């Protein structure tokens with residue numbers, strides 16, 4: 001099936017494609033949006049993807065050992081269960097295969113424009129349309145859904161001398177599979193969830209591995225296991241059984257891990273005991289002992305990282321990095337650590353926004369958020385009509401599946417489209433007052449979370465304006481907040497100027 005794009009016959013805008021919905025990003029959230037649009041009967045949409053394949057995080061993070069740390073039956077779309085997961089915590093290849101398969105089976109692939117980057121765009125208030133410029137031409141869209149993921153662009157640290165290093169450098173989020181680390185002296189900067197997964201894998205083949213740690217992370221066991229063939233067969237035969245397993249996993253993450261993150265007394269005790277058990281050397285153990293509360297930063301759910309650090313051919317360096325030299329890394333104690341390759345496990349630029357887009361008043365989101373990052377329900381922004389963010393501010397999680405937050409947002413967008421169809425609405429813009437009230441509430445709730453009181457710096461919080469990436473509560477309260485389209489909080493303009501965008505086919 002191909003997407004039919006209507007063309008404006010009247011002007012040279014004849015080259016401009018017109019669609020009802022433009023989705024930016026073909027990761028878990030963007031493809032989920034596309035699937036639900038089709039299921040709701042909407043066909044007039046495109047998904048712009050700058051890369052050459054769909055998959056988002058699970059396409060990009062292909063480093064050795066990459067895997068999810070949320071149970072797979074929960075870390076999948078509620079509308080596309082996968083009876084074939086082979087592990088309780090699936091690996092990257094399996095996750096990427098799942099996303100591609102679900103996208104294909106739900107007829108979404110034909111809507112995806114690969115290698116097409118959205119370069120810019122403005123809201124045209126007269127036409128009540130977004131005018132987008134992409135790397136493959138101009139597109140006019142009534143609605144834009146930004147699904148770019150909160151952690152999609154690698155963060156390259158501003159360490160002096162890094163560009164002059166004579167060896168090889170790459171980031172964990174863009175692993176260089178053509179570069180063989182066998183027999184090399186390798187330095188890893190960072191000890192977050194990504195580094196903790198690839199360090200044990202590459203330690204098997206490097207001549208020497210030096211891990212540069214700025215802050216120790218709390219760790220917790222993965223509790224992974226293989227899912228047996230018999231279990232998988234049972235899920236095929238009895239889908240209700242799989243739903244039951246998913247429900248159990250939901251409540252485990254929600255009640256056990258969600259509560260543990262905010263009240264970590266027991267989990268801290270377990271984590272400390274495990275550290276004592278695995279790391280016998282008191283000096284190394286001291287370096288690995290956090291001085292802030294567990295849950296303040298993202299907990300590293302991992303079994304093999306601590307044992308890898310006890311290997312004789314692995315060193316943990318905690319002296320601060322002064323600079324990178326042409327042949328290694330110089331630390332504050334005056335030691336130069338000679339290296340052939342540096343792997344940056346330094347995380348991501350948090351929450352990139354569709355910055356080339358300019359809202360009703362001509363400003364970008366970065367400009368609008370100069371004082372404070374704020375969105376209504378983490379989804380819509382005053383001054384940006386017909387613009388939705390999936391996994392926007394205050395909608396990520398540190399204790400369960402991100403899809404439990406993305407899916408209510410997706411349903412919210414579908415409800416908005418239905419409302420537009422039912423009432424002949426051309427545009428929706430959240431009222432500033434409603435957005436402010438929502439964000440004041442969030443700010444109040446954030447004051448008592450462990451992310452604020454736990455005594456650490458993390459990507460969860462924006463130091464400048466005190467806002468958070470995470471939802472300060474359980475998933476059910478987020479779902480409740482988005483369960484219906486609160487149209488009373490929106491300014492609405494009637495009469496979409498071009499009715500040809502409004503065609504809806506019957507749901508599948």
Ligand code: NAP
Pocket residue numbers: 067068069070151157158159172189190191192193194195197212213214215298301321345346347348459
């Ligand atoms: P991250 O958690 O942000 O960790 C980045 C690491 O780099 C930290 O140890 C940080 O130290 C260090 N770092 C950053 N800049 C540095 C500098 N200039 N000098 C020295 N060290 C520096 O990034 P990530 O490990 O890629 O993980 C990002 C997120 O992705 C995770 O929090 C998690 O939500 C998700 N993730 C999940 C899984 C999973 O198992 N499902 C796996 C990977 C990632 P500081 O702590 O001092 O800042």
